[in-house]
Amino acid sequence: MNDKVIVCEELTKQFGDFVAVNHISFDVRKGEIFGFLGANGAGKTTAMRILCGLSYPTSGKATVAGFDVYKQQESIKKNIGYMSQKFSLYENLTVVENIEFFGGVYGLSSAEIRRRSDRLVNKLGLAPEAKKLVGSLPLGWKQKLAFSVAIFHDPQIVFLDEPTGGVDPITRRQFWDMIYEAAAAGITVFVTTHYMDEAEYCNRITVMVDGKVEALDTPGNLKARFRAASMDEVFYQLARGAKRSAD
Amino acid sequence: MRMLRFILKKEFRQIFRDKTILAMMLVMPTVQLIILPLAMNFDVKNVNVAVVDNDHSSWSQQLINKIGASGYFRIVAAAPSFREALEYIEREQADVVLEIPPGFERNLVREGEQHIGVSVDAINGTKAALGGSYLLTVIADFNQHIRLNERGKPVPGKGVNIGITYSNWYNPLAEYRFYVVPAVMVLLLTLIAGFLSALNIVREKEMGTIEQINVTPIKKWQFILGKLIPFWVVGMVVFTLALTVERVVYGIWPVGSFALLYLFAAVYLVALLGFGLLVSTYTDSQLQAMFVAFFFVMIFMLMSGLFTAVDSMPGWAQDIAALTPVTHFVKVVRMIVLKGSTFADVQKEFLYLVAFAVVLNSWAIWNYRKTS
Known part of the structure; x- marks a missing residue:
């Protein structure tokens, strides 16, 4: 039981008559890369926002890092990193200033921030841009920076909401290398995407259709079960019946 | 922290x-x-006055001069009739019409009393109220002046004059x-x-x-x-x-x-x-x-x-x-x-x-x- 860092039971979120997340249940194990797949509007982001403590569920149970999503959101927030769909570092601050701010907010000491910041900037090859405003960086670099900031404080879990949207294939590949590195360092990765090639990189995946979990398994098992050659086909078979239009 | x-x-x-x-x-x-x-600026200055002088006497001239010299008024026109003076107000060239009736000087000397007409454009309320009251103050002052100088002594029995001295505290x-x-x-x-x-x-x-x-x-x-x-x-x-x-x-x-x-x-x-x-x-x-x-x-x-x-x-x-x-x-x-x-x-x-x-x-x- 102890290796389950996220536990969801019958989790539901309703906006008026609209059931965005419909009684979903799943567990995420420590250190795994957990993929959350679904078409636009399937409820991925809503579910993720509940798990991050940004949104109250309507019913059901869920714990993240052992903390309850109804009452202990602030404790959850100390233990997770989050990268939203919309780029959300400060564009009018420099690379280093953004790192310093978020590091400080998570309680790292100034010396620790400086040490990690230098290492990170060098690793990303951003040393010449360290004092440039984040707004002036190309999208691919912004995304890599945003991910690095999200795991800067060594969280137990990092939530990534469509982290590679609009990014070129080479950068996407590099991005996934970074995800693997984080997972190898013991950080559980919870990632939503609608790129099926990315789904193949995950240890286990969940396919959400119209707010419900339609399938949950390893990519290999899913392909076998649906007699499909690729995840693309699996997804197509599952999502074909979707009623919700894209948002 | x-x-x-x-x-x-x-x-x-x-x-x-x-x-x-x-x-x-x-x-x-x-x-x-x-x-x-x-x-x-809440001080009302440059109130434009159109004058209708039907008397053309030395006193009416004195009154007009006094108004013009007070610093608050500009005599913009001397109109031959009230109707024509009112046209200045309609064209927004004047704020006030002062009408001095015929026999102004004669009545003042003989009967010690004469009414004059003041018509104010009240679209700009503040300017109208203040301009009107300034004009009345100037006329009252003129009145006092002729009582003393032309008649030699204040007219008794026409009501007692109470002199008021203002002092503005905190903003002298x-x-x-x-x-x-x-x-x-x-x-x-x-x-x-x-x-x-x-x-x-x-x-x-x-x-x-x-x-x-x-x-x-x-x-x-x-x-x-x-x-x-x-x-x-x-x-x-x-x-x-x-x-x-x-x-x-x-x-x-x-x-x-x-x-x-x-x-x-x-x-x-x-x-x-x-x-x-x-x-x-x-x-x-x-x-x-x-x-x-x-x-x-x-x-x-x-x-x-x-x-x-x-x-x-x-x-x-x-x-x-x-x-x-x-x-x-x-x-x-x-x-x-x-x-x-x-x-x-x-x-x-x-x-x-x-x-x-x-x-x-x-x-x-x-x-x-x-x-x-």
Whole structure:
């Protein structure tokens, strides 16, 4: 039981008559890369926002890092990193200033921030841009920076909401290398995407259709079960019946 | 506390990064304080008078000269009839028509009494009322003068004359600038603090950065305080600049204590920034925040006694006025600057402002939701 860092039971979120997340249940194990797949509007982001403590569920149970999503959101927030769909570092601050701010907010000491910041900037090859405003960086670099900031404080879990949207294939590949590195360092990765090639990189995946979990398994098992050659086909078979239009 | 330090560092960096906004925050109020009081001159001057002199006597000429020489009036036309004089008012070339009837001098000498007609364009109420009453004062003075000089002695039995001597306390020359300049200073401080804070949190909502903040362990009060303190510092700098302009341009030097003035400004800014942040937590876009802030700032400006006396408002309006922090602050600023009031005189207002500061900021913290 102890290796389950996220536990969801019958989790539901309703906006008026609209059931965005419909009684979903799943567990995420420590250190795994957990993929959350679904078409636009399937409820991925809503579910993720509940798990991050940004949104109250309507019913059901869920714990993240052992903390309850109804009452202990602030404790959850100390233990997770989050990268939203919309780029959300400060564009009018420099690379280093953004790192310093978020590091400080998570309680790292100034010396620790400086040490990690230098290492990170060098690793990303951003040393010449360290004092440039984040707004002036190309999208691919912004995304890599945003991910690095999200795991800067060594969280137990990092939530990534469509982290590679609009990014070129080479950068996407590099991005996934970074995800693997984080997972190898013991950080559980919870990632939503609608790129099926990315789904193949995950240890286990969940396919959400119209707010419900339609399938949950390893990519290999899913392909076998649906007699499909690729995840693309699996997804197509599952999502074909979707009623919700894209948002 | 460490967390707050990082937040403040970030907020100050963002303020100083945008040099245009920074310059606007400091230059605009200064320029406005130099320009606006000149425009908000409550002294009525240059009242245009069209004269219809049907008498053409030496006395009627004397009266016209006296009016022209008073400094408040410009004789713009001498019309042959009242109807033609009225056309000057219709064309907005004249504000007042003075009609001197035929036999003006004769009747005054023989009967000691003569009515003359004054017609005022009342579209501009203030100018009409004040211009009209100035004109009556000049005529009354002329009246007194001819009684003494032409008749040799005051006319007895026509009612006793009560001479009135005015003395204007706290503003000896009754100069409008002593009334208006402190008000404009308060107005500018209100605009800067109210709008900047109202637009700030909502800007983070628009940019999406608030989401990243909400997913961190930052506490709500730390976030609000992190927004409040930098603008408070800016506000105090603007206040200091405004006091400097008052001194240099208008020669106004507070009679009362500077420390007391700053104490009030400090509390007032906290209250007003709380208002702005509250607006920011309720709105979703900068446009919405702008409209809401504008709605309230208009009420603050027109109901707070900045330009009109709260005492002359109807009861319900006075109640609303008491519910805006601006009312109390502008009152205190005038009292300290012009009258030299001490803390004992203004402690009630101090408590009001502290209450506003506490309520508005607590409300903003309460309404800011990290989890929706």
